[in-house]
Amino acid sequence: MLKRIFSKHNLSLGIVVLALIVAFAGFNCGPGDLGASGASGGGCSGSPVAQGWSGFTGGDGIVYLGTMKGKVAAIKPATRTSGVDVAFPGQGEWYYSIQVTAPASLCGGGGCASQPLSSPVYSTPQIDADNVYVATYGGKLYALYRYPQSATKMSYRWVYPKEGDPAMGAIVGNLVLDNGVLYFGSSDGKLYAITTNELQFKWEFQTGGKIWTTPVVKDGVVYVGSYDGSLYAVSAKDGSQLWSQKLKTGMASSPVISGDMLYIGTFDNSLYALSTADGREKWRVQGGNWFWATPVVVDDIIYAACLDKRVYAFDAATGRELWRFETVSPVPSRPVFVNGLLTGVSESGELFILDGKTGQIKNTINLNAAVVAPLYAEGNTVYVHSKTRYAYAVDVQTGQIAWKLSLDIESK
Amino acid sequence: MGNIWDLIILQPVLNILIATTTFAYHNFGLAILLLTVVVRVILLPTTFSQMRSTKAMQSLQPKMQELQKKYGRTNSQKLNQEVMKLYKEAGISPLGCLWPMLIQMPIWIALYQSIMRALAATPEDLLALAQNLYSWDIVRQAIPLNENFLWWNLAQPDPYMIMAVLVAGTMWVQQKMVTAPPTDPRQAQMTQMTTLMMPLMFGLFTLSFPSGLALYWIVSNIIGIILQYFISGGWGYLVPPSTPQPPSVKRIAAETEESQVIKSAAQKKKKKGLFGK
Numbered sequence: 001m002l003k004r005i006f007s008k009h010n011l012s013l014g015i016v017v018l019a020l021i022v023a024f025a026g027f028n029c030g031p032g033d034l035g036a037s038g039a040s041g042g043g044c045s046g047s048p049v050a051q052g053w054s055g056f057t058g059g060d061g062i063v064y065l066g067t068m069k070g071k072v073a074a075i076k077p078a079t080r081t082s083g084v085d086v087a088f089p090g091q092g093e094w095y096y097s098i099q100v101t102a103p104a105s106l107c108g109g110g111g112c113a114s115q116p117l118s119s120p121v122y123s124t125p126q127i128d129a130d131n132v133y134v135a136t137y138g139g140k141l142y143a144l145y146r147y148p149q150s151a152t153k154m155s156y157r158w159v160y161p162k163e164g165d166p167a168m169g170a171i172v173g174n175l176v177l178d179n180g181v182l183y184f185g186s187s188d189g190k191l192y193a194i195t196t197n198e199l200q201f202k203w204e205f206q207t208g209g210k211i212w213t214t215p216v217v218k219d220g221v222v223y224v225g226s227y228d229g230s231l232y233a234v235s236a237k238d239g240s241q242l243w244s245q246k247l248k249t250g251m252a253s254s255p256v257i258s259g260d261m262l263y264i265g266t267f268d269n270s271l272y273a274l275s276t277a278d279g280r281e282k283w284r285v286q287g288g289n290w291f292w293a294t295p296v297v298v299d300d301i302i303y304a305a306c307l308d309k310r311v312y313a314f315d316a317a318t319g320r321e322l323w324r325f326e327t328v329s330p331v332p333s334r335p336v337f338v339n340g341l342l343t344g345v346s347e348s349g350e351l352f353i354l355d356g357k358t359g360q361i362k363n364t365i366n367l368n369a370a371v372v373a374p375l376y377a378e379g380n381t382v383y384v385h386s387k388t389r390y391a392y393a394v395d396v397q398t399g400q401i402a403w404k405l406s407l408d409i410e411s412k
Numbered sequence: 413m414g415n416i417w418d419l420i421i422l423q424p425v426l427n428i429l430i431a432t433t434t435f436a437y438h439n440f441g442l443a444i445l446l447l448t449v450v451v452r453v454i455l456l457p458t459t460f461s462q463m464r465s466t467k468a469m470q471s472l473q474p475k476m477q478e479l480q481k482k483y484g485r486t487n488s489q490k491l492n493q494e495v496m497k498l499y500k501e502a503g504i505s506p507l508g509c510l511w512p513m514l515i516q517m518p519i520w521i522a523l524y525q526s527i528m529r530a531l532a533a534t535p536e537d538l539l540a541l542a543q544n545l546y547s548w549d550i551v552r553q554a555i556p557l558n559e560n561f562l563w564w565n566l567a568q569p570d571p572y573m574i575m576a577v578l579v580a581g582t583m584w585v586q587q588k589m590v591t592a593p594p595t596d597p598r599q600a601q602m603t604q605m606t607t608l609m610m611p612l613m614f615g616l617f618t619l620s621f622p623s624g625l626a627l628y629w630i631v632s633n634i635i636g637i638i639l640q641y642f643i644s645g646g647w648g649y650l651v652p653p654s655t656p657q658p659p660s661v662k663r664i665a666a667e668t669e670e671s672q673v674i675k676s677a678a679q680k681k682k683k684k685g686l687f688g689k
Contacts, residue, residue, distance in 0.1 A: 049534065212535060269547070
């Protein structure tokens, strides 16, 4: 049979077979798939799929996160208890669907601009007294009412850039709020400073590569790492460059500051300790893969989760390794430190609770769900956003899942 | 299965591609270009074998058509037997143009997947990339790759549609060069459709795939055209003969060429085995 087919149409059929294999090998199809452009109308797209991995933030008994389906959800943990299935949104809870219109240039000439689109959210929302701020992969920054009148029929308060204006590049890192100004990086290589007052532009600072990490602000200086391999120190006042330090490669993790030192992971598997004064290297340690998660610094110890399936504890002053903990899979999520316990989760969903001083295991919980988003802690509860689109609340003292909630929220 | 594929085929190609970027002045577009050329050169023996088989098969077309006319409607079993006999006499394996393609296919798919993965267009892709990189300094220090090549962002679809036109155009030329116009009108229509549909399909894919992949398709097609040009000694079936020949002369010429190709294929088979290597 095969011989007959190939004898008749050998060449054309061969090309068809080859084309189909090539097409299927990389074609991503499915409703709501979001392309590399930052927004897409779903369906079939050759572009890789962006899904989002926003972490939680919280205050006043409510936690906020961006979902993988382009929504911002406000969840009230007090209304959710183990074993009781409370519909979302419950009392005091709400959600907002982010709808964007992608410029034609982002659709590869395919003409998706006229479709209503949703945009994934990687950036953890930020809050102040009245607003929830969220930045999207579609390159927009929204200010939402923190206490809306309706739980489902919401509109945004302000947006930057305004409707009709071109979007910024895709936003992946988190927002940093300092003295009424939001700082964040974008795929267009710019560090933005936008005031919380009606989301007015304050300044922007251009780097030579994408900024997919979160800046850090201290004493009027914004520090940010770029894909171009440089760490920049920029004046928070006017966006002027104070200094820059060229490292061997781009930044894999967001920087964190403790005292006069800044710690950052890079793509050459290194974790650097740099002076905040001028960026000079103090020490550097090498892991088996990228230090992707932002390190946590507590009591002069740096806790650094690594994609080499380990969590390390280093002396903050010298870089001396104090202990290491082996995990079952890479750890892309930022761990949290609660009451002397370091809680982290591996990509395959093994949540581990360690003694911060010794690295001894205290408890483990298998969530049976992939996790990439950073963890968030309030009191004894650690919040986890899984790739299976669930929110988990875990009590680190008891080692039990307090509740979980599906984030596949149906729009009403 | 996926892990075995990644370990044995994908990861080596991916890491070589990224390492090539370092040698290519940290220009990923140049690295795609270089590696596509290198892979094409490595696979030249299989390409030659495939082209020889294709040409030999095409040269049998007139005889095949005669057999089809003779047995096609009434006796398909006899037709099969006669076709197989014809292949045997000519020393051609009907799968001769399939095997080289099957050997090449994993390499091409790996190269294609490597380009997609190395570009790491989304944060998820970047995270996944970490698990596929060797611990070579030359690889680790090349990340993140420079996505800009000429006026294209290789991680994004080409908004100007230039790549789509180039992909479709080069693919059409390559196909047209090797596709003999069949004498049977029904088959001619089908061949014409295939020759037109495939480039159009790939042109459409290009509108939504990252430009890096389109660049690889274009380079690969151009190399294919060059090889075809030098192997078959010209533009093949792309350019129709400028001076029309009388049917009798045409027929004689075709038969002479045909008999030479069959004879040479049979001799090569005797000397060098199934694939003519």
